Amino acid sequence: MSTKTILSPYETVQEARNPKRNGIAEYIGELFDDFVELHGDRLFRDDPSLVGGMASFHGKTVMVIGHRKGKNTKENIEYNFGMTSPEGYRKGIRLMKMAEKFGWPVITFVDTPGAYPGLEAESNGQSNAIAQSIACMSALKVPVISIITGEGNSGGALAIATADCVWMLEHAIYAILSPEGFASIMWKDASRAPEACEIMKITAKELKEFGLIDDIIPEGDKGMKQLDAMIGKALKRLEKNTPEQLALNRYEKFRNLDGRCWSL
Amino acid sequence: MKLDEIFHKKKSRLSTLKSRRIATGANHKRILECSQCAAQAEREELEQNHWICKNCGAYFALDAQTRIEMVCDEGSFHEMNRMMATGNPLAFPDYEKKLKNLRKKNKTMDAFTCGIAKIEGIAVAIGVLDSHFLMGSMGTAVGEKIARLAEKAGKKNLPLVIFSASGGARMQEGLFSLMQMSKTAAAIHRFREDGGLFVSFLTHPTTGGVSASYASLGDIMLAEPDALIGFAGPRVIEQTIGRKLPEGFQRAEFLLEHGMIDDIVKREEIRTYLGRILKMYRKGKQS
Known part of the structure; x- marks a missing residue:
């Protein structure tokens, strides 16, 4: 698909879900010279819907964390369609803490229909895991960059997106929940998802205008090259801060992100 | 006493008086029906019974004002923001339009009421999410108030x-709204990292973006009996897994069994229970 194409919000949702889009495997392969995957939450199990590991970015060691979707049904079942369980988020927390300990920047790739709404996920504390992940990320004393590459739905996306820089691919979406879920809650009719997409304001362009994301990355090879340059530049800029200042700046960012939607 | 303190006191006394008047106003029904067993009860009778149905024991949803009166020392609450x-x-x-109607009906600007109060003589920062206002959902005003309350608690120790x-x-x-999860979780996290005690009390229902942010970050996590607490709603889970959920799933008792909360506290015991925690916390700090 040409990057010039202007898509409607609903077409954007479909493109964001296209299994042919670049996923975590492509981003890791294209952007990093080396990657060592690290598994498990040290509490219960390894959640394959969330990938994490140490990587080399132009010779610099970073921690990479991201949702993993499958390219086909078999893979999707294995990766639970990119819907992460508490164990996945707890693995993420473990790796973020490790990165902080060694002073490595954290780079996350967001692509999830939402956190997994399952029986075991609830029993194991899905809410707790997401809350802990957000809290951990908000106070990390290393640079944090998050890239929303496809679907960024609900707390399941936000859990790994409380970052100094939040970027979106041009045809990615970032939403409070899936448009189908939204239509189901608001109008008790999931088939009104296309209408929901218009109201929800979930495209990169709209969210950039709101100031809720920091930048938009073009689709395709051009975007990958640009992303590489953007990461390099952002890390250079962020690393000028002291570790304490980094955490404070991130706190202030999310403290003031709503640009005073409220009044007193 | 400083001048601004006098005014503050006067202002808060006025607002308490005002809300009292509202609570006993004509637009409140005298006879209420239990949502669980449909038994009818008089308002005064329910008030005396901590808003618990005498017939089936179900808990009525409390508005913020009633919750504060039930938990805090009389007249000690000073509202903020x-x-x-x-x-x-x-x-x-x-x-x-929806907000306008709800503000008129609930006599509050949004779903979160907060301020400084005393529980069993100990000063606390206290906040209450009210499910009568758009299901207690966390919009920008709610998130901002929670963050400010955490910052105030930190500043005032x-x-x-x-x-x-x-x-x-x-x-x-x-x-x-989603961003309020980051805002509130970050504010509560900072408060706790600086040594603050956060008691998170979950009541029916606490789900979604609230349970998955600040509300799960309590040093001490408590819940009312039978409260529904979870990330996804039961209907969504049933649709996802394609079968019925077991009895009691996502209820407070289930969470206690799975290690997610510290205890379940009956409504009539909340004030004394919190008093015990707060007294030991204060003693522990002094020693």
Whole structure:
């Protein structure tokens, strides 16, 4: 698909879900010279819907964390369609803490229909895991960059997106929940998802205008090259801060992100 | 006493008086029906019984004012940021009209009421999410008030107690609402890292973006009996897994069994229970 194409919000949702889009495997392969995957939450199990590991970015060691979707049904079942369980988020927390300990920047790739709404996920504390992940990320004393590459739905996306820089691919979406879920809650009719997409304001362009994301990355090879340059530049800029200042700046960012939607 | 303190005291006394008048106003029904067993009861009778149904034991949902009166020492509550109001950041159709009606009906600007109060003689920062206002959903005003309350508690070196009851993020404020999860979780995290005590009290229901942010970050996690607490709603889970959920799933007792909360506290015992925690916390700090 040409990057010039202007898509409607609903077409954007479909493109964001296209299994042919670049996923975590492509981003890791294209952007990093080396990657060592690290598994498990040290509490219960390894959640394959969330990938994490140490990587080399132009010779610099970073921690990479991201949702993993499958390219086909078999893979999707294995990766639970990119819907992460508490164990996945707890693995993420473990790796973020490790990165902080060694002073490595954290780079996350967001692509999830939402956190997994399952029986075991609830029993194991899905809410707790997401809350802990957000809290951990908000106070990390290393640079944090998050890239929303496809679907960024609900707390399941936000859990790994409380970052100094939040970027979106041009045809990615970032939403409070899936448009189908939204239509189901608001109008008790999931088939009104296309209408929901218009109201929800979930495209990169709209969210950039709101100031809720920091930048938009073009689709395709051009975007990958640009992303590489953007990461390099952002890390250079962020690393000028002291570790304490980094955490404070991130706190202030999310403290003031709503640009005073409220009044007193 | 400083001049501004006198005014503050006067102002808060006025607002307490005002809300008293509202609580006993004519628009409140005298006879109420239990949502569980449909048994009818008189208002005064329910008030005396901590808003618990005498027939089946079900808990009535409390509004913020009633919760505060039930938990805090009489007349000790000083409200903060009472007039904080959310805007309509997405220009969501009919949202402003809806807010206007709810503000009139509930006599509050939004779903979160907070301030400084005393519980069993100990000063605390306290907040209450009210499910009567758009299901206690967390929009930008709610998130801002929670963050400010945490910052106030930190500055004044007070323990923080929040009663939550919420369906989660507020649909009408879209991604602005989702961002309140980061804002509140970050504010509570900072407060705790600086040595503050956060008691998170979960009441029926606490789900979605509220349970998955600040409300799960309590040093001490408590819940009312039978409260529904979880990330996803039961209907969504049933649709996902394609079968019925077991009895008691996502209820407070289930969470206690799975290690997610410290204890379940009956409504009539909340004040003394919190008093015990706060007294030991204060003693522990002094020694």
